[in-house]
Amino acid sequence: MQCIVRTFVKGTGMIINDFSITIATVNGAGSQTANNTLLRAIHKMGVPVSGKNIFPSNIQGLPTWFTIRVSKDGYLGRREQAEVVVAINKASILEDIQTLASGGICLYPDDLQLPISREDVTFYPMPVNELVKQSGAEARLKPYVANMVYVGTLACLLAIDLQEIESALAYHFKGKQKALELNFATAKAAYDWAQVHLVKTDPFQVERMNRTEGTFLIDGNSSAALGAVFGGVQFVAWYPITPSTSIVDHLSEFLPKLRQDAEGNASYAIIQAEDELAVIGMVVGAGWAGARAMTATSGPGLSLMTEFAGYAYFAEIPAVIWDVQRMGPSTGLPTRTAQDDILAAYTLGHGDGRHVCLIPGSVAECFEFGFTALDLAERLQTLVIVLSDLDLGLNLWPTKPFDYPEKPLDRGKVLSADDLTRLQGEWQRYADVDGDGVCYRTLPGTNHPAAAYFTRGTGHNQSAGYSERPEDWSANLARLAKKHDHARTLVPAPIVDLKDGAEIGLIAYGTSDSALQEARDLLQAGGRATSYLRLRALPLESQLAEFIKKHKRLYVVENNLDGQMRALIQLHVPSDADRIVSIAKCDGLPLTARWICEAIKAHEAKEQP
Amino acid sequence: MTTTATTPSPVVNRIGLSRAEYTGSSSTLCNGCGHYAIANVIIDAVYSLGLDPTRIAKISGIGCSSKSPAYFLGRSHSINSLHGRMPSIATGATTVNKDLIAIGVSGDGDTGSIGLGQFKHLIRRNVDMVYLIENNGVYGLTKGQLSATADLGQKQRHGGLNEIPPLDLCLEAIIAGCGFVARSFAGDPKQLQMLIKAAFSHRGTAVLNIISPCVSFNNGEGSTKSYVWGREHELPLHEINFIPLEHDQIQVDYEPGTIQDLAMHDGSIIRLKKTDQEYDPTDRMAAISLLEEERSGQLFTTGLLYINEERKTAVEREKLVDQPLVHLPSQLLRPPRLALDAVMADYL
Numbered sequence: 001m002q003c004i005v006r007t008f009v010k011g012t013g014m015i016i017n018d019f020s021i022t023i024a025t026v027n028g029a030g031s032q033t034a035n036n037t038l039l040r041a042i043h044k045m046g047v048p049v050s051g052k053n054i055f056p057s058n059i060q061g062l063p064t065w066f067t068i069r070v071s072k073d074g075y076l077g078r079r080e081q082a083e084v085v086v087a088i089n090k091a092s093i094l095e096d097i098q099t100l101a102s103g104g105i106c107l108y109p110d111d112l113q114l115p116i117s118r119e120d121v122t123f124y125p126m127p128v129n130e131l132v133k134q135s136g137a138e139a140r141l142k143p144y145v146a147n148m149v150y151v152g153t154l155a156c157l158l159a160i161d162l163q164e165i166e167s168a169l170a171y172h173f174k175g176k177q178k179a180l181e182l183n184f185a186t187a188k189a190a191y192d193w194a195q196v197h198l199v200k201t202d203p204f205q206v207e208r209m210n211r212t213e214g215t216f217l218i219d220g221n222s223s224a225a226l227g228a229v230f231g232g233v234q235f236v237a238w239y240p241i242t243p244s245t246s247i248v249d250h251l252s253e254f255l256p257k258l259r260q261d262a263e264g265n266a267s268y269a270i271i272q273a274e275d276e277l278a279v280i281g282m283v284v285g286a287g288w289a290g291a292r293a294m295t296a297t298s299g300p301g302l303s304l305m306t307e308f309a310g311y312a313y314f315a316e317i318p319a320v321i322w323d324v325q326r327m328g329p330s331t332g333l334p335t336r337t338a339q340d341d342i343l344a345a346y347t348l349g350h351g352d353g354r355h356v357c358l359i360p361g362s363v364a365e366c367f368e369f370g371f372t373a374l375d376l377a378e379r380l381q382t383l384v385i386v387l388s389d390l391d392l393g394l395n396l397w398p399t400k401p402f403d404y405p406e407k408p409l410d411r412g413k414v415l416s417a418d419d420l421t422r423l424q425g426e427w428q429r430y431a432d433v434d435g436d437g438v439c440y441r442t443l444p445g446t447n448h449p450a451a452a453y454f455t456r457g458t459g460h461n462q463s464a465g466y467s468e469r470p471e472d473w474s475a476n477l478a479r480l481a482k483k484h485d486h487a488r489t490l491v492p493a494p495i496v497d498l499k500d501g502a503e504i505g506l507i508a509y510g511t512s513d514s515a516l517q518e519a520r521d522l523l524q525a526g527g528r529a530t531s532y533l534r535l536r537a538l539p540l541e542s543q544l545a546e547f548i549k550k551h552k553r554l555y556v557v558e559n560n561l562d563g564q565m566r567a568l569i570q571l572h573v574p575s576d577a578d579r580i581v582s583i584a585k586c587d588g589l590p591l592t593a594r595w596i597c598e599a600i601k602a603h604e605a606k607e608q609p
Numbered sequence: 610m611t612t613t614a615t616t617p618s619p620v621v622n623r624i625g626l627s628r629a630e631y632t633g634s635s636s637t638l639c640n641g642c643g644h645y646a647i648a649n650v651i652i653d654a655v656y657s658l659g660l661d662p663t664r665i666a667k668i669s670g671i672g673c674s675s676k677s678p679a680y681f682l683g684r685s686h687s688i689n690s691l692h693g694r695m696p697s698i699a700t701g702a703t704t705v706n707k708d709l710i711a712i713g714v715s716g717d718g719d720t721g722s723i724g725l726g727q728f729k730h731l732i733r734r735n736v737d738m739v740y741l742i743e744n745n746g747v748y749g750l751t752k753g754q755l756s757a758t759a760d761l762g763q764k765q766r767h768g769g770l771n772e773i774p775p776l777d778l779c780l781e782a783i784i785a786g787c788g789f790v791a792r793s794f795a796g797d798p799k800q801l802q803m804l805i806k807a808a809f810s811h812r813g814t815a816v817l818n819i820i821s822p823c824v825s826f827n828n829g830e831g832s833t834k835s836y837v838w839g840r841e842h843e844l845p846l847h848e849i850n851f852i853p854l855e856h857d858q859i860q861v862d863y864e865p866g867t868i869q870d871l872a873m874h875d876g877s878i879i880r881l882k883k884t885d886q887e888y889d890p891t892d893r894m895a896a897i898s899l900l901e902e903e904r905s906g907q908l909f910t911t912g913l914l915y916i917n918e919e920r921k922t923a924v925e926r927e928k929l930v931d932q933p934l935v936h937l938p939s940q941l942l943r944p945p946r947l948a949l950d951a952v953m954a955d956y957l
Contacts, residue, residue, distance in 0.1 A: 237697075267942060280697075284698060285700060445663065
């Protein structure tokens, strides 16, 4: 049995606001403006839309695909097939036509020889060269202007409001009137040409709705940066690595605007380090000195930070790492997405120890976890790793405006010189005074003779003295485990949607959420009710165990091969381990609803033939 | 030479602390270890400068040298971090709290082998700190393996002689752009104390490469890191005196032309009394030439090799607010609600 997403038969009525557009171009051809213009124009027409850039690890020359999903139902996940293809890249055009959905349409530059034809596809040529020539654009701008031809042609064929195209271009060019005029004139020329010369025989159309009012499009990395700014980040060290770099790019954009005084002096510092070993050293050094410090990296960078991660855990120093996950192992596919650092991040470092990990599932959560991570790091005096991914970090997602943080900054348990005077200098760095495993610290520079202590990664007793005594070692590790248990009560709780009578419990996290929500609808349409728990953090907590008890069959859906989260869940609820099935896939692309649905149905068929 | 000094009574220093308030816990280093001698010189230097120990941050990596911050300045915060990673910790800590007086303690393995990259990048950034290298040419805690500063021909632990030429960490520092480079000897506490005092006054990274004999693994005959070699071969470039701004000027009469005064940015003075050697520590090429000559001749010149305070420090480049970042109140860290509304409006 197949999961039927939709069927198309040529000429049978219109398909409104429910299709995907893939723009197949050459990397470095400047198509981003054109693609984001289409995306924003459709969004402004009130139609839910999302965009995914599937790009190569290359600056210029290799094929790249941008997919716009138009979904009246608000589904944001990836689909395997597009109904509309703009085939501009000679190198990929054969594959682009072959993979087009039956009943779909293909737009192509009229000077490009079509390698094959398909009976079930409508082909529309576009006079790209002619219109670019007419635009009068200077040579260096021609490739950009050329992209406006497909914008205008698509606008005509799909009934995208030309005024929204103009507004979107105006938004993009931010007051650069000449650029706006040149680009819009070409889009308009293409629109006009299409109206005269093309006969529309396909069913795809965009129609105004009111489902996007008050929302906007933003990527996860911008959202994360903004969240950190509103979380009072004071220190950022970093080393360039795809796909995390734009977090720091956006920090470098937001911080000067939002965190400088009247004289232009900064309440933050950003340092590009020589490598990730130095990055994490600087972050830990800043955290030790009492600053809210963070970095952004991806798999290989995270690997280099391993030794310091264990140090921060054991010496109890606040630090935040944003890991925007990409495909590993090794260099892997640097520009493709995955959820594959779950186990590595949770247990990063040698010896015993586990880290608090936050897993945002939306751009709004990227913003929220931007400040939550800094709060938790200081509250728990430990390393907090935020596990985003390329799909969330780099692609545009619709969202409501972010909520201003309600709680004040949580600076954790820090003793000032006055506190020490009140305590008559009596304190111990690693004494569990409050019974939650979190001890009090002092910051370097605290002006009190009893303030200083010796921070070390070697064995230590309660007063931070060097100790090799077995009792000291085990007491310390036991307290750290207790602190980790305390963290379970502080991390963002899972989002649970229980369906009455559902025997199936679905568990997912991060960006898999978008495909999973759609998969639930598909399963429901096929008569299978499901409950859903979306994890938002590690360590795992009690709601998960309750959810597992409530359901007969459990599926953990994730974008890696090994079923990494499933393994952690099995350890969390060992008595239920054999009921927990892994629905895991990793091919560099975000999961699709159809694949999830089919994989679950295949398992269900085994369970209940 | 006559000296008239009006220094305060030796019982307490200018901020009213006794020397005992600058000591640390008792040493677990080997008897006679050069590192312990250096720890005592640090105590003397900081005590006599009258620095507030609560403002000092001691930062180290891994190794015998890196353990030694436990044995001095017990009232100062200390972080014993990872092997070769002291520079990155120092960079982070000093950036967010520019009021800290940072002293890094490292060894030849920690700096010259595993940490060479961070060492050079710290200098390139010109992080404002005193950077001590306690150089004994071997890994002591793992029982005597050779480091990157081991002598050519130094005996290896499991037979054979070292055939790889050593790195000269002073030369590495100068080439990386360091503005204060000195070499000294754990067996010459008088000179070392003056150099450490001067280093605290330097604006930027001050590197002191101190030959610090390892009595357990590298103090034998012929070792250029031994006490005997050091005492027999040390060639001081000058007699060095450090005159802090806060103290009354020491009045000394010198023969004309024998004195070079180096005015530090904070108003203190490094006074060099020339020896037979003609040497100007403000001449970078002269410093490089001297060190190149030494490499071939296995000479042991000590003193202030190079000084230049012109380069901006890491913190100065950041254009930070006056108050150290760690002291900023929450309202200066979290922008107001209206600021978020404005950003959101830009996206809508």
